[in-house]
Amino acid sequence: MYFSDETCQASRKLTEQWQANVRQTPATKPDWKNRFSTVSDLDIKRLYTPEDLQSMDFARDIGAPGEFPYLRGNQVTGYRGQPWTFRMFSGMGSAEDTNARWHLLLRAGQTGLSTAFDFPTLMGYDSDSPKALGEVGKCGVAIDSLEDFLALIDGIPLDRVTTSMTINPPATALWAMYCAAADIKGVPLNQIGGTIQNDMLKEFIAQKTFMCPPEPSVKLISDTVEFGAKYVPRWNPISISGYHIREAGSTAVQELAFTLRDGIEYVEDILKRKKMNVDDFAPRLSFFFNSHIDLFEEICKLRAARRIWARVMRDRFGARNPRSLWMRFHVQTAGCSLTAQQPYNNVVRTTIEALAAVLGGTQSLHTNSLDEVLCLPSEHAVEIALRTQQILAEETGVVNTIDPLAGSYFVESLTNEMEAKAWEYIEKIDAMGGMIAAIERGYPQMEIADAAYAFQRQVEAGEKIMVGVNKYATEARHPVPLVEIDEAVGEEQVRRLKDLRRRRNGRAVSQSLADIRAACKSGENVMPHCIAAVKNLATQQEICDVYREVYGEYQDPGLF
């Protein structure tokens, strides 16, 4: 029981009195809309009171920072010990273009790096593939070989700056390049830190950057987790991601539930190999969430996420190491909440979303630039986005005390409600036989499609407001300058590849690719072979082609 009987009695009495007052409010002041609901359409009550928290138990459900159930954060000292990492997702054009942007961001006070790759790289195609037509360097940086990679990290101290790479099907190849680059620069593998996204389940569910079918995709992920636990202990070999689930149009609860159920699926796959105990690898599993425009819904989602994961790891998997119970996560503000109309308003949206992430206790944060709904961010726009984080951390005082909203009737109540709704989804997917089985039935995909369509209809009907889109739209225009990537980037990349293929030792490349093929077939860990292959200047597509050949290709079922 959260409050004493006396407090509850007093609360009940005062709440009844308040309700009577509400009923007597003159008809001249009715509610100005029919429903008050979150952006994900959860109904919100007019008032929350101590009675809403009566079923809570302080020690069981809230606790202290750094203690189970980690609702109030993993770190004993919160943001006073260390603020979150300012980590801007960044990549454009050639490796040299992106390296220049990274140095600019570091000079501006960014504290971690995050790599955006172009679509051919993301999909495991080299820049000279016919599939890469028109796409090279457009939405991120083009990386084909270790040589490109070395240009990308030029001047970056790999033992001091952590780097995140948003890469999924070709994650083994790109991580192998990072490991090989560290080796070349004389930094031992146990000194490098960073993250590969490497979460394929959410690709089938939402982001659609897929290559091989689900089961072999998960096999490759388990290889990286195993390799990391043994040789690269400061690396996060996976970032289990809800961000893209949300961008595809899910609700906040769906994002929470599907992401955590994905996490469960990965843990189960690794345990199935019977090579490691849960505490050997669970401390390096990391997560990635979206922060949308509904302030309290996002704060509650992030708090609930930590508590659910701690319970899952302790009760379902028997983890003992406190670090296995920690849900460590990065947050990105919601691209899908931004508007192409009146784009300067996006600065305000991003600020609110960043505040939500911080009040929810994120460990690392990307803030979107105001122009990202139109193009890659300009230098000016990305600087405003980075400054937004710095203002939050260093001017506003939100870091002064840990988990400042704990104990709020509303916040704790909504946190509980979202956790309960997430468990319903998790149990439903358990009953289907797990996430891969659910994906094969199209279940999470269709749940998200339903939510996305319902939201769009609500926007069109004016039931959900997007300022500048369906309300307060104007003819006045304040255009932002657009960043464009020259087609010459693609031509130069093709020229480099041609030159590389001529210079390298073809026999060594073929042999190392054959080693990867053999590892795929025998079930051996592919990572050591990938590192050898990239050192021999095998391209990332050449490695991915081996996977395609051995495991087959996944086709989008085109559900809508």
Next chain:
Amino acid sequence: MPERKIRVMVAKPGLDGHDRGARILARCFRDAGFEVIYTGCHQTPEQVAAAAIQEDVDLVGLSCLSGAHRVLFPRVVELLREKNASDIAVIGGGIIPEQDFQMLYDAGIQAIFTPGASLDSIVEWIRTHVRTGN
């Protein structure tokens, strides 16, 4: 003979997987009474053109959010022409800067819908501009 339903193909050429808009439109077209084919992500222009002809559609709606529209959209129109299927209307949408509109119109894209275009306005455009081939 009752007029046959408008047949529409929603297609995602290129490598980007941002299919939220495409799938919402596919559903909206179905609700509007059209027959709808959705290709799924990662189609080459060749696959899109071949599927459009195979499925005998009246209109192809192309969606691209990666910036590759300048190459991919004109290529689809060109392939349809080569295969004597220029009666199939082609429209496009996604993240498309206004400065690219004229180039796409010149290439034969008949209409472009960008963020903020209402579902109803797109349905209305199709009803007004597409003649069913019965």
